[in-house]
Amino acid sequence: MSTAVAKSAKKLKTREEGKPNILLTVLLIIGCLTVLFPLYMTIVIALKSPSEMTNDVAGALSFPSSLSFSNFSEAMRVTDFWNSLLNSFLITGLTIGLSLVLHSLAGYSIGRSMGGNKAFKFIYFYIVSGMFVPFAILMMPLVKETAILQIDNMLGVILLYVVFYMPMNVMLYCGYLKNIPQAMEEAAEIDGASTWTTYWRIIFPMMSPMHATVAILTALGTWNDVMTPLVIMSGSEHTTLPLAQLNFQTQFGTNYNLAFASYLLALIPILIFYIICQKSIIGGIANGAVKG
Amino acid sequence: MSAQIRKPMSKRMKTHIGMVLPALILFIAFNTIPLITGAFYSFTNYRGYGSYDMVGLRNFIDLFQDSRVGSSYLFTFKYAICGTILVNVISLVLALGLNSRIRFKSALRGIYFLPNILSGLIVGYIFSFLFTYIIPAAGTALGWKALSNSILASESWAWVGVLIVGVWQSVAMNTIIYISGLQTIPADVYEASSIDGANPWQTFQKLTLPLLLPFVSTNLILSTKNMLMVFDQIMSLTKGGPAQSTESISYLIYRNGMDGGQFGFQSANAVVFFVVIVTVSVIQLRLTSKKEEQL
Structure with missing residues (x-):
């Protein structure tokens, strides 16, 4: 027995102090x-x-x-780089902003009410089941719908993203909310704070680890997406960074240096973002995987 | 008494309803309504413009006799099954490696995660050049006949090219999920198994894998769903060719539904595709949750 203990102590030591492989x-x-x-x-x-x-x-x-470097200046000119960059920033930024507000609100109200309320439980499953709806089935009707509503532009794309990422984000927020004890809100409400103020003052800040996860997942998805702007914004003259690469394929022709300069330009913003926030991006995604 | 409790409750409830309403309205407007309209159009011969008639189940009957639709399902499933297996095996091995005692751990993790943040379309263009010029040139230089032509130009091998790109990109995300799964396994479990004299393979088979099972099921469902919906890579690598051999379901719906005047017919295709995705996901959920219960 004592040898076993000694052995395990030895093993423990090698595990912790062992040389890297x-x-x-x-x-x-x-x-x-x-x-x-x-x-x-x-x-x-x-x-x-x-x-x-x-x-x-x-x-x-x-x-x-x-x-x-002339490839780069030429690529910027051909693809109207700064405009598509700005559009990509606008779409991604506004989508994240709206998602953080609307999805966390929905996640909070659903997460807190679905225990005793069948309607909220239904809303939860109703929204989360949206995860299994492929874009292919929504695509053609959405083109018609956005045209009728006259949002076949960037605004439409943003609203659609808010809807597409809603199932995942609401699920993440609901899951995270289980870690926040309800006593906090009850105490605040006894002090006379309304549910609304309690939410913004106490709960919203407490959910910030999940805000990071939601922001990162939503950002990666929207920044790189081609299909939605391709079908929704085809009528307008605006493009996003990835969409520009598709639209200008024919202009690149066989000048691969120009094409690759353009691809690199399109990849640089997210590469910079990744180099700066690598730890929080990977951490945020891991967080989503464990909680989700 | 109960009325007294109810009153503040209902005020809170009102706020909660107000909180969920904006999201719910958007969801109904841009998910449920298009879903219902799509389902409606699947019973019509709508071309995307002009007038149309109700045709009952005609589209669905035609769908099962359409060889182009059939081959798109064949391609998509071949791609999704091979892709899901490859992605999960590679990312599990990578996660085990990246989670063990190695040098430069965080730098290596950072590099292996890189493909996930890049645009699928642009990655497709880069690989398209690699497959079309670099690999054939290298093949010719080395005298390997098999490599001297672009695989993207081959009707029987182009799907492998698409698969390589799909796997290259998807491995990153699944690896991170597996790593975070491995980190939930407490170290003393491993100590116990090493005291019992288990070899590494036994430890992996009897300990790591079962404890990792929730993450395996998450990853399987995620990658199957993403692979079934493949679009970007097709757009930049093959545009469905050569001879429609790499036409995925999403790509076919986009191509013929948007421009090909088959709005009604491709809506029917999309409805079937939706049912297929839900069925596959439900089966996967059932199977994996059964496995988890057994443990």
Whole structure:
């Protein structure tokens, strides 16, 4: 018995102080190449002038002899980069703002009322089941509907995103609310605060870890989405960053350096965002997975 | 007495109703109403413009005899099944690796998560260049005949190209979910198993996997659903070709419903697609929750 204890103590020690597994580290670093290689290729081709692109592998993948930034200025001109960037920012930003307010309100009222109220329980399942409705079935009717309501523009896209992300976000907020004891609100209400003030003063700030998760998940989804703006905004002259890449495919032609400069430009904003907030993005998503 | 309790309750209830109402109205307007209109159009011969007639179940009967629709279902399921298996196996292995004692842990996690934040469309364009130019050029240089042509141009292999891109992007998200699952397993469970003399494979099979099961089911349902709805990669890699061999259900509905004058017919297709997705999700939920109960 005493040997077993000693053995387990030894094991415990090796677990905590053990050396990092070098072989595994090397394998994982090699595996990274599958992720980094396509990005390396994008950067190298974007920085090259078309004359350097020969027909062999080296021509495409070698490091450019001189950095050519003219691809970028040309790509910005062709795709109207700053306008599409602004549109993407507007759509993503407003979607996040509306989602944080409307979804957390809905999540709160549903989460607190569905225990004793059948109507709220129904609303919960009604909204969450929206997760299984594919965009394909909504697409054609939504094109008609947004045209009739005259929101076949950015506003329409924003409202649609608020609806598309509602099932997931309401579920996340409802789940998170279980961690917040109801005693808080009861105490505030005894002090004479209304439900509305209690919510904004106490509950909304307490849900901030979930706000981060919701904001990140919604942001990644809306920033990269092509299908919704493609079908809804096709009538207007506005585009988003990914949609511009689709619309200007024919103008890029066989000038791959121009095309890749444009792809890189479109990827840079989210890459910067990711480099700055990597920890909170990964943490936020992990948080959503555990709570959801 | 009960009236006294009820009164403040009802005031609170009023606020709660006010809180849920804006979201609920939007949801009805942009989810339920289009869902119902879509279902309605599936019984018509509407072309997207002009007048139309009710045609009863005609569209649904035609749907099952339409070879293009049939092959789009075949492609989508082939893609979703292979993709879900590959994604989950790769991301589970990666998560185990990234969760063990390694150097540069957070940097490696950061890199492996990168594909998830990138636009599927742009990733598709980048891989399209890779498949069309780089790999054939490398294949020719190495003298490998099999690689010397673009797989995206091959009717029988283009779907593998789409699959590679889909998997490349989806692995990231599932890996993070598996890692957060692994972190919920307390360390003393592993200590107990090592005291009992279990080897690593036994530990994984008897301990890690069962404890991870809720996350496995989340991941399976998530990736199946996402893979069944594949669209962006098709748009940038193959546009459904060659010879419609990579036409996914979503892509076909978009292509022929929006521009092809098949609004009614493709609405019927979308209704069937909706039913298929719900059925697949419910079956997966049932199966995994049964497994979880057994433990």
